[in-house]
Amino acid sequence: MADISSAPRSLARRLPITVAHRWPTWCGLAVAAQSALxxxxxxxxxxxxxxxxxxxxxxxxxxxxxxxxxxxxxxVVAVTLLRLFDLDPWPGLVGGAVSVALVALVDGVMKRSRLTAAQLPAMVLFGGAALLAVSLSPAVGGYLVAAALIGHATLDVIVWRADKVVTRSMAEFCAVLDLTLGVAILVLI
Structure with missing residues (x-):
């Protein structure tokens, strides 16, 4: 017969390790909660x-x-500093994205693995959705941002499962942040 009295102690020992191992999830939830405020x-x-x-x-x-x-x-530091000095982050973000996209094309990113190559069209899709959303009415723009966040969470899961492009910890953090924030937007607007 199994000794069930050791089960709570075993769980008590494993729980902190499990929680610590999921730090990207906890960080993603924390950033989503802060963003939702x-x-x-x-x-x-x-x-x-x-x-x-x-x-x-x-x-x-x-x-x-x-x-x-x-x-x-x-x-994060760059956007925070721009906002601190009351400067619009969008010109810098768009300029940075165009520069990185050009480097990606010259560097041959489209000839690498499918998942790596998919990052360029993903930038166009999600970046375009973000830019469009800020120019739309509050309701429509909010729904578009929510859809883009949830869509990017799907990409995060694919990247996490493949263990390619970015570290698994970032893919996990980003998936939790994107999905949680996307759902929060849908619920709160």
Whole structure:
């Protein structure tokens, strides 16, 4: 007969390890919650969609999945500084995306694996949706941002499963953030 008295102690030992192992999920939930506090009509979250696609494309160009966290940190700092000085981040984001897309074309990203090559059209699709959303009415723009976030969460899951393009930790973080924030926008607007 099995000793069931050891089950709670075993769970108590495994739980902190399991929770710690899922740190990207917890971070994604925390960022989604913080973003939801400043949700407005949802269009303000278009920057998140745009940055997600741009960071994935830039990581694909570099060809080193581990660089994604550095690119993420740099982009968060850059957008935060622009907003601190009350500057519109969109010209810099669009200029950066065009530059990275041109480098991707010259560098031959489209000739690499399908998933790596898919990052260029994903940038066009998600970046275009983000830009369009900020120019639409609050309701329609908010729904478009939500759809783009949920769509990018799907790409995150594909990238996570393939363990290609970006690190699994970033794909997990981004999937949780994108899906949670997309659903929050749908619920709250």
């Amino acid at each position: 400043d949700l407005g009509d949802g269009r303000g979250q278009a920057v998140i969609v745009f940055l997600a696609a741009l960071i994935y494309l830039a990581t694909a160009v570099v060809g080193r999945p581990g660089v994604v966290w550095l690119l993420f940190g740099a982009s």
